[in-house]
Amino acid sequence: MSGFPTLRVPILAAPMAGGPSTPALVSAMAEAGGLGFLAAGYLPVAALAEQVAAVRTAGTDLFGVNLFVPDTEPIDLPAVLAYREALLPLAAELGLDGLPEPYPDDDGWAAKVDLLVDQPVPIVSFTFGLPDRTTVERLHGVDTLLVATVTSTADARAAVEAGMDGLVVQGPGAGGHQGTWHTSDPAPSLPLDDLLAQVLAEVDVPVVAAGGLATADDVHRVVSAGAAGAQLGTAFLLTPEAGTNPTYRAALTHPGFGPTRMTRAFSGRWARSLDNAFIATYDALAPASYPAINQVTGPIRRAAAAAGDAQHLHLWAGTGVEHVREASAAEVVAQLWPDARE
Ligand SMILES: Cc1cc2nc3c(=O)[nH]c(=O)nc-3n(C[C@H](O)[C@H](O)[C@H](O)COP(=O)(O)O)c2cc1C
Structure with a gap:
């Protein structure tokens, strides 16, 4: 052009x-x-x-x-694996058989x-x-x-x-x-x-x-x-x-969600989402490793979306939501x- x-x-x-x-x-x-x-x-x-x-x-x-x-930054593998470990009980609650370890992508x-x-x-x-x-x-x-x-x-x-x-x-x-x-x-x-x-x-x-x-x-x-x-x-x-x-559509207009929040909990990178239980529980633990954290949390987010569970899914939304x-x-x-x- x-x-x-x-x-x-x-x-x-x-x-x-x-x-x-x-x-x-x-x-x-x-x-x-x-x-x-x-x-x-x-x-x-x-x-x-x-x-x-x-x-x-x-x-x-x-x-x-x-x-x-x-991303060319090396990932902090021990921190990623510790985060994965912390997520395993939630994965089990959602019926998942474990979570992936990070892989090059x-x-x-x-x-x-x-x-x-x-x-x-x-x-x-x-x-x-x-x-x-x-x-x-x-x-x-x-x-x-x-x-x-x-x-x-x-x-x-x-x-x-x-x-x-x-x-x-x-x-x-x-x-x-x-x-x-x-x-x-x-x-x-x-x-x-x-x-x-x-x-x-x-x-x-x-x-x-x-x-x-x-x-x-x-x-x-x-x-x-x-x-x-x-x-x-x-x-x-x-x-x-x-x-x-x-699940995401329903959450966007659900009156139960408060202001949006910036978090690394879902992917390892800063991202703004509707605030939910996943962020409340895991935000403080999430290392800055992308796409490693995205890979580890992927099955949880997909299972939550499929189950209609908006509390354990990334709900990307801006401050004007x-x-x-x-x-x-x-x-x-x-x-x-x-x-x-x-
Ligand atoms: C669901 C969702 C997915 C997004 N995916 C991308 C993407 O793939 N690439 C990108 O450059 N930005 C992406 N963004 C960010 C947007 O480009 C844009 O900066 C943002 O939506 C603007 O803020 P707003 O949502 O408040 O309008 C995404 C935003 C949302 C809400």
Whole structure:
């Protein structure tokens, strides 16, 4: 693509790995004048290829694919194994026969990059780090725009130096994982509006704002401040187009959940979730090891989701979760950007 796209509606549906992002959501966003992302994280490369094909078959030309940049920090194996041990009684209660030990996993990085070079898409975004130079060159070589998620001004500068064409500035109110570049980084705390202002003063590429945005006023505020768009995840979780699992869907509007909380308990990386019994019990014990902790807790989270047990499942949600309602993606876009109706 030549140049960052000018969207009719400056609303982006965030990539949401683990089910919520679907080809249907991506196509609905494009039809509404915004932009959607497929989430390649956790997906086998063949499934990603199918999703890209489905978006194209639906006639959607403008969309993005989001990749997890592999973590290079060594894991603290004794701490991970101790955490696994602490989780075994819960696993047994959920009917599981043990829990896995950690194993090497780079989320199929090379195969996913190869796919996106062979079958180019308009935009590729990255979280958890920056792509290596060769990957930047290969993807630019097939005319793909590259976007990095940043959680600090230093990251923003480094991303632009590495050749990123745009940035997603993610504030600490974001649902799901924080896109920090090192698992052991402290949880970011600078409010989105402050981070956005700092980054806009430093870089010349388009900057999209994300994290805790939930209303038309929120979107208006970040766009007025200079953002090229607002990227929202939580706001789209209850759309029929999203693949949010039923247990998670029910929890999002259940009055029993209080404020959201940032925790490493589910994956080893900082992530914001509705607060539940799992976090209350295990947050203090969880080591900063990704994807090791994600692997260890995976069977518990899957069993809890299947059993309708929202207390032992990650329930990613941003600080604006109280505004989330069941509505189609087009309706959510129209609420967030009232001019979209025109
Ligand atoms: C369920 C869920 C899954 C997410 N998965 C990803 C992902 O795969 N890649 C990514 O870059 N960000 C991911 N995020 C973070 C979003 O990109 C975005 O920063 C966040 O949703 C913005 O905050 P909000 O949820 O308050 O709108 C996820 C967020 C949620 C809620």
